[in-house]
Amino acid sequence: MRNVDANTLTNAVIRSFDGAADPRLREIIASLVSHLHDFAREVKLTPEEWQAGIAFMHHAAKITNESRSEFVLTSDVLGLSSLVDLIASSGGTERSALGPFHAEGSPLLAVGGDLKKDNDGEAMLVQGRVLDSAGRPVARAQLDFWQAAINGKYWQQDPEQSPDNLRFRMITGDDGEYAFTTVRPAPYTVPYDGPVGDLLRAGGRHAWRPAHFHFIVSAPGHHALTTEVFFADDPYIDEDAVFGVRESLLTQITSDNDASLAQKHGLNTPYPSVRFDFRLAAATPARG
Ligand SMILES: [Fe+2]
Structure with a gap:
């Protein structure tokens, strides 16, 4: 050679x-x-440009630790993470970013439970169903949920939050229904104090993500679904720094007046509410 x-x-x-x-x-x-x-x-x-690329990776390695991966963030802001999700979407609800703040072992919350607790912010009801690709309810599906607080921070980033704040696992009943009360999350910036921040600045880009909920929805016999749910009226909905938004993942917040639901969930009428149904693709294509 x-x-x-x-x-x-x-x-x-x-x-x-x-x-x-x-x-x-x-x-x-x-x-x-x-x-x-x-x-x-x-x-x-050029050799100098190649060296700048290597320096970028050195810097990324230095700033990466167990709770922060600058390499994932690089993939995110270059759209590669999103592209991999789009390629992997095969029927069912579209996939979107896992992000860096998923943690195993979230506490179990019963269907209809209260997640907002003493968090500041606008209380809202979130509900929907887990369905299969034919639209039938999926019994005993698991939702693994996490979101940022109103200050735009996840518990890992904020010593004021308890480690169990604003995250749960929930098992749907036979009807596939889920429901919980929480607070509306806020848009936030991805970390921009490292090489990715330098890249965003050099590219004339900002670091904002529109507010979102994170879900991993899973059930036996189905592909697990990692996705995000967004709000259509968010100011950053068309300029997500990590390209995670899909039209099919947008929700509209409605103002609901169901007195019995409000009482059940400790909300005042009218209360903001969003509905989102998840569709899980079968793990093995049906035969025949
Ligand atoms: Fe997030």
Whole structure:
């Protein structure tokens, strides 16, 4: 492998992976090297620019820890995370960002339970159903939910919040229904004190995300769904810094007057309410 030139190098690198036992690894590496090299040839990448890219990754590694991944954030602001979600969506509700603030072991909340507790903010009722791809209720589906508080921070970012604040797991009944009261979350900025922040500034971009709820919805026999639910009237709905918004994931807040529901949930009438139904795709396509 001597005397490679700018055109023969790519094939030499791809062939060097021919011994990989995993055919999928061979496929991914071959395509990655091919596109990466084409990119460098296309923009005529200079040694200084290559060094700036490496410095970006060094900086990202330095600022990354267990509760913050600058690499995930890089993928997010370049739209790669969103693209992977879009490619993986196969029937059912569209996928959207997991984000960095999901935590295992959220406390169980009964259907209709109160999540807002003593959080400041506008109390609202959130309800809907978990359905299969044919629109039938999915019994005993699990919702894993988390959201930011009104200050735009998750509990991991805010010493004033308890570790169980504004997150839960809920098991739907046979009717697939879920419901809970919470506070309307606020838009927030992704961290911009690291290299991604430098990139956003250099690109003339802001770091804001529209307010959202995070859900992972799962049930036996179905693909688990990681997604987000947004509010159509949010000022950042058309300029999410991580490209997570989909038209199908928008909700409209309505002003409801159901006195018995209000009493049941400790709300005053009229109360803000959103409905969102999730559709889970079957894990194995039905036969016949
Ligand atoms: Fe989030």
